[in-house]
Amino acid sequence: MFEIKDVEYKNVLRVKEMEVNEGEIVCIVGESGGGKSTLLRLLNKSLSPTKGTISFRETNLADLDSVSHRRNVVYLNQTPHMFPGTIRDNLLIALRFHEKEDLGDDALMTILRQVRLSKSLDMDVKHLSGGERQRLALGRVLLLDAEVYLMDEPSSSLDDESENLIIEAVVRFAKENNKTLIMVTHSKAQARKHADRIYEIKNGHQAEVD
Amino acid sequence: MDNGVIELTFWQVLLGYVFVVLVLFVLRKRAIKRETVLVIATFRMTLQLVAVGYVLTLIIENPHPLITLAVLLLMLAFAVFTVFRKFKEDLTPSLKKVVAIALPAGSLLSLGYFLFVVIRVEPYYNPQYFIPITGMIVGNSMTGITLGIHTLVNRFTDQKDAVIEALHLGATPKGASHEIVNEAFDAAIMPTVNNMLGMGIIFLPGMMTGQILSGVAPTTAILYQIGVMLGILGGVALSTYFFLLMGYRTFFNKDAQLKTTL
Numbered sequence: 001m002f003e004i005k006d007v008e009y010k011n012v013l014r015v016k017e018m019e020v021n022e023g024e025i026v027c028i029v030g031e032s033g034g035g036k037s038t039l040l041r042l043l044n045k046s047l048s049p050t051k052g053t054i055s056f057r058e059t060n061l062a063d064l065d066s067v068s069h070r071r072n073v074v075y076l077n078q079t080p081h082m083f084p085g086t087i088r089d090n091l092l093i094a095l096r097f098h099e100k101e102d103l104g105d106d107a108l109m110t111i112l113r114q115v116r117l118s119k120s121l122d123m124d125v126k127h128l129s130g131g132e133r134q135r136l137a138l139g140r141v142l143l144l145d146a147e148v149y150l151m152d153e154p155s156s157s158l159d160d161e162s163e164n165l166i167i168e169a170v171v172r173f174a175k176e177n178n179k180t181l182i183m184v185t186h187s188k189a190q191a192r193k194h195a196d197r198i199y200e201i202k203n204g205h206q207a208e209v210d
Numbered sequence: 211m212d213n214g215v216i217e218l219t220f221w222q223v224l225l226g227y228v229f230v231v232l233v234l235f236v237l238r239k240r241a242i243k244r245e246t247v248l249v250i251a252t253f254r255m256t257l258q259l260v261a262v263g264y265v266l267t268l269i270i271e272n273p274h275p276l277i278t279l280a281v282l283l284l285m286l287a288f289a290v291f292t293v294f295r296k297f298k299e300d301l302t303p304s305l306k307k308v309v310a311i312a313l314p315a316g317s318l319l320s321l322g323y324f325l326f327v328v329i330r331v332e333p334y335y336n337p338q339y340f341i342p343i344t345g346m347i348v349g350n351s352m353t354g355i356t357l358g359i360h361t362l363v364n365r366f367t368d369q370k371d372a373v374i375e376a377l378h379l380g381a382t383p384k385g386a387s388h389e390i391v392n393e394a395f396d397a398a399i400m401p402t403v404n405n406m407l408g409m410g411i412i413f414l415p416g417m418m419t420g421q422i423l424s425g426v427a428p429t430t431a432i433l434y435q436i437g438v439m440l441g442i443l444g445g446v447a448l449s450t451y452f453f454l455l456m457g458y459r460t461f462f463n464k465d466a467q468l469k470t471t472l
Contacts, residue, residue, distance in 0.1 A: 046378055047467065066466035070379075074378075076378075080418075081375035097381035097382075097386075139378070
């Protein structure tokens with residue numbers, strides 16, 4: 001599905017070769033600040049490589065329409081931005097960005113349960129904690145029904161127990177719906193437990209996984 | 211004049227300068243270092259107005275379509291360059307291009323409609339109508355666009371995270387800038403709308419006051435003022451709308467990414 005060859009982004013990241021197949025769960029591990037987020041942004045075309053090519057289904061990413069690609073390959077930021085308003089507003093805004101119909105409250109509540117956020121849809125997001133925001137943002141991207149999910153440490157603001165639950169929920173969602181999941185995580189244990197394939201990025205360079 | 215206007219003589223106007231002396235006195239006494247500026251401002255105002263008075267007399271007494279056109283172009287160019295000068299390096303070259311298109315386009319549309327459809331000026335280049343109305347519409351459009359630029363540039367900087375998040379979520383640049391563009395449009399037209407709210411109660415607008423002072427019946431002056439105010443609203447709204455419609459695009463590159471220069 002994704003093929004990366006000799007890709008560079010400024011002095012931040014250098015990847016020699018990488019491959020992701022349809023329906024796979026791929027984990028990217030490595031120290032923070034090592035370029036993992038940059039890699040996800042390159043795959044989502046939020047950044048364009050300064051050297052090399054990334055292909056998506058055998059087409060060079062540079063030739064694909066950025067917006068349609070991003071709708072297909074959704075990226076979840078590590079510290080997601082909340083738009084002013086309620087939880088409902090923050091869920092629906094993603095659908096509006098995708099020019100999709102609004103969903104009813106029942107569907108939105110189902111998503112909130114999936115990400116283990118038991119809050120009212122009418123609650124103002126400014127009252128949410130960091131971990132709750134992260135779960136809401138996760139729910140927001142799950143609503144979009146994309147083909148590929150790029151997740152940048154989706155559980156970094158959570159305690160260990162919630163972290164396991166959330167990662168498991170994400171992995172289950174991907175498997176049940178036949179989605180491709182590329183997830184950045186700091187935990188090699190998590191990666192080994194769930195991934196079909198693991199890549200490591202060290203100091204901006206692709207490294208062998210030990 | 212036969213309609214009872216008191217003609218001011220040079221000596222009468224000179225008496226008005228007593229207020230400048232008064233302000234200079236206060237500035238000196240309180241050691242506020244603004245005397246030089248005030249003196250320069252007084253001189254410039256006097257000189258500029260005397261000069262424009264003679265120029266306008268000349269133009270109005272010798273109406274010619276080319277002269278009217280030249281004045282119109284001069285005013286538009288002056289307005290565009292005033293905006294450029296105000297923002298200096300904050301305006302990217304592509305945003306400058308947008309200003310240079312939007313400001314004349316919006317002003318001319320409103321001006322054309324007002325002069326040829328509403329007032330129906332005869333002959334079409336009649337400088338007596340053309341020049342003062344152009345000045346008011348272009349001047350206000352310039353202020354509107356200035357406020358629009360200010361909000362647009364500031365919001366793209368302080369709401370950068372929201373724009374990037376929207377793009378990550380699959381928004382088009384248009385979708386990601388929707389709120390910012392709305393806010394900039396609102397900021398641009400609000401002073402004009404507030405002006406309309408207060409007009410006639412809090413203050414009497416300059417044009418109407420001028421017409422009444424020069425002997426025009428208040429009812430006629432009011433009709434002109436209403437018309438001009440609507441023309442100004444049109445000019446401000448159209449110029450800003452054109453500007454924003456093209457302007458937000460300059461913040462994104464061809465890959466629909468927010469430009470990194472922000």
